[in-house]
Ligand SMILES: Nc1ncnc2c1ncn2[C@@H]1O[C@H](COP(=O)(O)OP(=O)(O)OP(=O)(O)O)[C@@H](O)[C@H]1O
């Protein structure tokens with residue numbers, strides 16, 4: 001019997017991919033892979049290197065030589081680069097504002113995509129994977145493919161609520177609107193590809209979004 005259950009979730013920044021994917025993985029006892037955390041960890045390594053953004057070849061070599069270790073427990077996901085835990089550091093606004101430089105280098109995308117596929121296989125394809133190009137490039141053959149969207153105003157409001165007093169309005173808007181614009185030059189996460197189910201979370205609670213994704217799982 002093939003009991004694989006690969007769930008792919010894409011969407012723009014702040015649409016609720018991580019919260020939803022973790023909730024779905026917990027509910028269905030699956031592993032969880034946050035592909036954005038790897039791009040962010042690569043950005044940490046690059047920013048520490050001091051290489052100028054224009055040095056794409058050298059940055060690509062740096063990322064190719066880096067070792068990424070992703071913890072796939074949905075209740076406590078982690079990410080380390082070259083043996084250093086950067087789980088908290090990757091959420092720094094300075095990383096968020098620069099990560100698209102890494103994510104828009106195609107040679108880097110090819111390297112990490114291969115690593116994502118290895119992680120999926122290492123979990124016998126019982127995993128929820130989220131990002132921008134999971135339904136289209138990393139795992140277009142997933143059992144469930146979802147594009148999770150929400151209005152930009154809702155996404156900005158949610159992120160500001162999350163950050164509370166720490167929220168810098170301009171930075172939040174930049175991390176959502178400008179980052180999506182840059183990231184969408186290399187991935188298609190604004191409209192669903194063929195066979196991908198669109199879920200709009202603008203007026204749904206997190207539990208309702210998790211229910212909507214779980215309802216898409218084929219009954220065997
Ligand atoms: N359906 C929902 N209703 C209200 N708030 C939500 C909902 N889904 C997620 N949130 C909240 O919105 C914020 C962004 O969610 P989350 O980090 O899961 O988004 P994301 O798509 O993974 O973001 P990013 O692409 O920036 O990593 C969080 O504060 C989260 O708690």
Ligand SMILES: Nc1ccn([C@H]2C[C@H](O)[C@@H](COP(=O)(O)O)O2)c(=O)n1
Pocket residue numbers: 013035036037039040099100103130131132133134179183187
């Ligand atoms: N599959 C993916 C995952 C992420 N990215 C880019 C987009 C973001 O700028 C950055 C960090 O992602 P986040 O943690 O905010 O989801 O990585 C991508 O291009 N493809």
